[in-house]
Amino acid sequence: xxxxxxxxxxxxxxxxxxxxxxxxxxxxxxxxxxxxxxxxxxxxxxxxxxxxxxxxxxxxxxxxxxxxxxxxxxxxxxxxxxxxxxxxxxxxxxxxxxxxxxxxxxxxxxxxxxxxxxxxxxxxxxxxxxxxxxxxxxxxxxxxxxxxxxxxxxxxxxxxxxxxxxxxxxxxxxxxxxxxxxxxxxxxxxxxxxxxxxxxxxxxxxxxxxxxxxxxxxxxxxxxxxxxxxxxxxxxxxxxxxxxxxxxxxxxxxxxxxxxxxxxxxxxxxxxxxxxxxxxxxxxxxxxxxxxxxxxxxxxxxxxxxxxxxxxxxxxxxxxxxxxxxxxxxxxxxxxxxxxxxx
Numbered sequence: 001x002x003x004x005x006x007x008x009x010x011x012x013x014x015x016x017x018x019x020x021x022x023x024x025x026x027x028x029x030x031x032x033x034x035x036x037x038x039x040x041x042x043x044x045x046x047x048x049x050x051x052x053x054x055x056x057x058x059x060x061x062x063x064x065x066x067x068x069x070x071x072x073x074x075x076x077x078x079x080x081x082x083x084x085x086x087x088x089x090x091x092x093x094x095x096x097x098x099x100x101x102x103x104x105x106x107x108x109x110x111x112x113x114x115x116x117x118x119x120x121x122x123x124x125x126x127x128x129x130x131x132x133x134x135x136x137x138x139x140x141x142x143x144x145x146x147x148x149x150x151x152x153x154x155x156x157x158x159x160x161x162x163x164x165x166x167x168x169x170x171x172x173x174x175x176x177x178x179x180x181x182x183x184x185x186x187x188x189x190x191x192x193x194x195x196x197x198x199x200x201x202x203x204x205x206x207x208x209x210x211x212x213x214x215x216x217x218x219x220x221x222x223x224x225x226x227x228x229x230x231x232x233x234x235x236x237x238x239x240x241x242x243x244x245x246x247x248x249x250x251x252x253x254x255x256x257x258x259x260x261x262x263x264x265x266x267x268x269x270x271x272x273x274x275x276x277x278x279x280x281x282x283x284x285x286x287x288x289x290x291x292x293x294x295x296x297x298x299x300x301x302x303x304x305x306x307x308x309x310x311x312x313x314x315x316x317x318x319x320x321x322x323x324x325x326x327x328x329x330x331x332x333x334x335x336x337x338x339x340x341x342x343x
Contacts, residue, residue, distance in 0.1 A: 024061065024062040024342070025062075025340055025342060026058075026059075026341045027339055027340035027341060028056070028057065029059060029336075029338035029339075030055050030056040030078070031055050031335070031337075032335045032337075033053060033332065034050065034332065035049075035050050035052060035330045035331060035333070036049055036330070036331050036332070037049075037126060037310065037330045037331075038328065038329040039126075039309075040327050040328065041318040041326050042326050048316045049081050050081055052124040052313060052314050052315045052332070053077070053124040053314075054078045054080050054315075055075055055076060055090055056075070056078050057073060057074065057090075058074045058075075059072065059073045059074075068096065069098065070096060071095040071102075072093075072094050073091060073092060074087075075089075076089055076090060077089045077090055079315065081315060088107070090143075091107070091108035092108065093106030093107070093108050094106060102151040103149070104148075104149040104151075105147065105149070106147060107144070107145055108147060108149070109143055110142060110144055110147075111161040111162075111183055111184035111199075112211060113140075113142060114184065114197070115197050115213040116130065116133060116141055116215070116229065118193060118195065118215060119215040119217055119245075119247070121247040121249055121260075121261045121279075122259070122261060122279045122281060122295065122297070123313055124313035125281070125293070125297075125314060126297040126309055126314060126330045127277065127278075127280075127295055127296075127297030127328070128310075129263050129277075129312070130311060130312030130313065131263075131299060131312055132263040132265045132277050132299075132307060133231050133243045135265060135311070136236075136265055136273065136305065136307060137237035138211075138233045138238060138241055139209060139237070140199065140209075140211045140213075140231070142168075144165035144168055144180055145165060145167070145168050145170065146165050146166045146167055146168070147163055147164070147165050149161070149162070157187050158186070159185070159186045159187075159188070160183075160185055161182075161183060161185075162181075162183050163181065164180070165201075166179055167179055168180045177206075178201075178203055178204050180199070180200065180201040180202065182198070182200075183197065183199075184196060184198075191218065191219045192217070192219070194215075194216050195216075196212075196213070196214050198210070198212050199212075208235060209234070211232065211233040213231045214229070215229050216229075223251045224248065225248070225250075226247070227246065227248070229244060229263070230244045238269075238273065239268030239270065240268060242266045243264065243266065245261060245262060245264065245277075246261065247260065254285075255286070256282065257285070258281065259280075259282075260278075260279065260280050261279050262276070262277070262279075263276070264276045265305075265307065267305075271304065273302060273305045274305055275300060275302060275307035277300075277307070278297065278299075279296070280295070281293055281294065282295075288336075289335060290333070291333070291334045292331075294329075294331050295328075295329075296328070297309050297310075297330075298327035298328075299320075299327070301322070301323055303322065304322050306320040306321060306322045308320050309326040309327060309328045
């Protein structure tokens with residue numbers, strides 16, 4: 001064998017030996033979401049610059065075997081408006097994925113939280129549905145600390161999610177009296193998504209917070225997308241309460257689309273403690289990564305209600321007094337970025 005042939009043979013052998021290692025990937029990703037908002041609390045108003053759930057993440061995966069992949073993600077909140085951030089404060093976990101499904105451990109969205117995120121047309125903007133569904137003392141829409149999660153493979157378009165927290169606090173526990181569980185069943189195809197979720201969080205005083213959510217999203221055609229949401233919550237600080245909402249988005253052109261959503265919270269144990277939120281928006285999408293938008297949102301509070309208009313994933317919000325009707329006008333920019341590297 002010639003020297004040249006020997007070198008080629010050794011190179012090919014080295015490539016084959018290294019092939020399993022090359023199945024690993026590493027990447028960074030994130031979102032820069034900034035807006036200029038005119039916020040009014042019903043008495044006064046002011047102009048604000050807001051960073052809205054802007055984030056920076058690190059992700060990795062490694063194909064250990066044909067049917068086993070290791071996943072890693074560390075996602076942090078970035079406050080571009082105030083020059084600060086919180087390390088690993090968003091969805092951060094390590095997991096295993098294969099034909100058996102997905103198993104994760106860490107700090108990340110619960111299945112109940114995902115119902116809202118999959119149906120909310122104004123997520124992280126003024127008019128975010130969380131102003132209603134998490135308002136009025138309803139402490140839902142969370143990430144579990146100390147979370148363990150299993151997601152089944154899709155069977156006949158159905159997926160099961162089970163999420164357990166040994167205790168939803170920092171530090172250790174000796175009795176698991178404040179553990180929590182969240183679960184969902186999801187049906188999804190190319191045009192429709194239906195999801196039903198239940199969550200219960202036990203507390204040290206022997207009372208439990210619980211909630212049920214149902215959501216639907218339907219793509220009528222290439223132009224129309226419709227969404228609907230319903231929630232029932234028990235034992236929150238504001239009392240037992242229901243909330244529901246509907247939304248619609250219409251694509252005018254490849255660049256422009258309009259959207260609207262209406263959400264309402266019922267009165268809880270206290271009379272006249274409900275509210276209605278209306279949000280209207282115009283999006284201009286410049287490619288897959290950059291979107292400019294304008295949004296107008298208003299909340300009508302009953303006499304004993306103080307629901308917000310710019311809470312939830314929106315960075316800046318005002319304090320609302322009972323019976324006041326806040327509104328907001330917002331111009332924003334969303335830039336998504338990512339870069340992947342072989343390992």
